[in-house]
Amino acid sequence: MKILTTFPLFILCLLVACSQPDENKHQQQQSVAIESNDECHLCGMLIANFSGPKAELYRQGITEKESNKIHKFCSTRDMFSFYLDPENKRNVTSIYVHDMSKSPWDEPNDSYFIDAKTAWFVAGSDKTGAMGPTLASFAKQQDAQQFAQQFGGQVLAFEQVDLAVLME
Template sequence: MIKKIFLPILTVIALFGLSACNSAESSDKPVKTVDLSIDDSRRCHQCGMMITKYPGPKGVITINGQDETLAFCSSRDMFQFALQPQNQRQIETMHVHDMGKTEWSKPDDKAFIDASSAVYVYGTTAKAVMGPAVVPFSSKEAAEEHIAMFGGKLYSFKEITLDLLEKGAMGGGHHHKH
């Protein structure tokens, strides 16, 4: 008896979960879990630098079972935190600025998208705070336009690795001095 009731419930939950994922990707509404409310004194969880003081895409992470959102001065710093094995298990959500929909100099928090659904440009000449920028876009077309102007190569979410980020940092220095 219990199995007969339980299976349809699981099916409904699974279908709802899929439709929620699809609607989140195609929706232009801001992502609900992201409310940075960044003020000028908020610092990067990874490096401690001021978040709003620098240009380029930012990232935010929510951790399982915690209300606080971890904010990062760059999507690159967010990845450097998220890809550490001890941090991967705890991550609930990751969001990045869609740089096809916001200004480079001061990204708008309404332009956050799910990091796993974004495409990325790495190796671009566009300068962000932490060395080479990992530039997120919601569309491949916007990413290709960026590449046409600033160079770089297209990557999927799964292709962004610590190894890739370390190679990109070679010769470029870690921090830009201001």
């Protein structure tokens, strides 16, 4: 009888112990500074040589080392081009972009990376990034709307950005 009452407690402790590494892995997936020699994961260009918002993402990997490898992009447009590929989209775990309401366009500040999935984007503005048109990224919709009023473009939520938006 004693075994029947302690077995569920043992299983509960085992489940809690097994869940901790996943939580720690998620905590490790944070944005990092863009270094002067970092290359864009999509196009290979030196990221620091260009103005406009940058992006970083993590993909689910087979090993822990692969899961903790960050992929950096010279522009939000390049990040979306990579992310929107169905093979990549299903494996992405975290995405970060610069909050351009707090960061100068010519030299984005890496202290202001935000979660891209909750960010607002302005597509089609007069501002350009690494390879021409890019999507300005903002933490608040109001900041994105003010940017669009000043520089043109359309305000979009993360889920609204698709290949058609990138082709415009």
